[in-house]
Amino acid sequence: QKEVEQDPGPLSVPEGAIVSLNCTYSNSAFQYFMWYRQYSRKGPELLMYTYSSGNKEDGRFTAQVDKSSKYISLFIRDSQPSDSATYLCAMSVGNNDMRFGAGTRLTVKP
Amino acid sequence: GAVVSQHPSRVICKSGTSVKIECRSLDFQATTMFWYRQFPKKSLMLMATSNEGSKATYEQGVEKDKFLINHASLTLSTLTVTSAHPEDSSFYICSARDQQGWRSTYGYTFGSGTRLTVV
Numbered sequence: 001q002k003e004v005e006q007d008p009g010p011l012s013v014p015e016g017a018i019v020s021l022n023c024t025y026s027n028s029a030f031q032y033f034m035w036y037r038q039y040s041r042k043g044p045e046l047l048m049y050t051y052s053s054g055n056k057e058d059g060r061f062t063a064q065v066d067k068s069s070k071y072i073s074l075f076i077r078d079s080q081p082s083d084s085a086t087y088l089c090a091m092s093v094g095n096n097d098m099r100f101g102a103g104t105r106l107t108v109k110p
Numbered sequence: 111g112a113v114v115s116q117h118p119s120r121v122i123c124k125s126g127t128s129v130k131i132e133c134r135s136l137d138f139q140a141t142t143m144f145w146y147r148q149f150p151k152k153s154l155m156l157m158a159t160s161n162e163g164s165k166a167t168y169e170q171g172v173e174k175d176k177f178l179i180n181h182a183s184l185t186l187s188t189l190t191v192t193s194a195h196p197e198d199s200s201f202y203i204c205s206a207r208d209q210q211g212w213r214s215t216y217g218y219t220f221g222s223g224t225r226l227t228v229v
Contacts, residue, residue: 044220
């Protein structure tokens, strides 16, 4: 079993839709949970990070962590074509050893 | 914000030659740098972790003699792919963080990646 599981998609939605991206994990020691956005042929950029369980909101983006279920989500409201990218979840126990999901390729159609 | 500059962005080399990729932190001291490899539609695979002034720690299955990593200063790390072969063709990405890691403003910052094609 992989430490971090993420459905690679692809996922295609119309502009304005609510997007839900998810990851599951097996290592209960993970404490930091991140979402990165990666445009084609670019390095990932950090969107949000959450420490331990709970929700975090930043504009149109909401990150949720459910440690009891080992499940994290990223919601994008009012999705825009500019949101089209690959979204990677990542998690770590401490400051090192960040583990990534496979990434979900999202396309938002105008 | 934190900026990590990675060069070159794209390189094509002949089989058997060596290629050097640079990763620089422009506005913070990168005490730790990470090198990743990414295949198309696949996740980032950590290759090695390097702390400034120390030898890099390689992940299992990564050939340290083939992928030479140098982290001689707090702002520069290099990855040299030695005697490159077509199977080394991939997207290589570095990331850097300062000593505080997640508790700092910079967290993990990624370079823009290098697409290596070995012909």
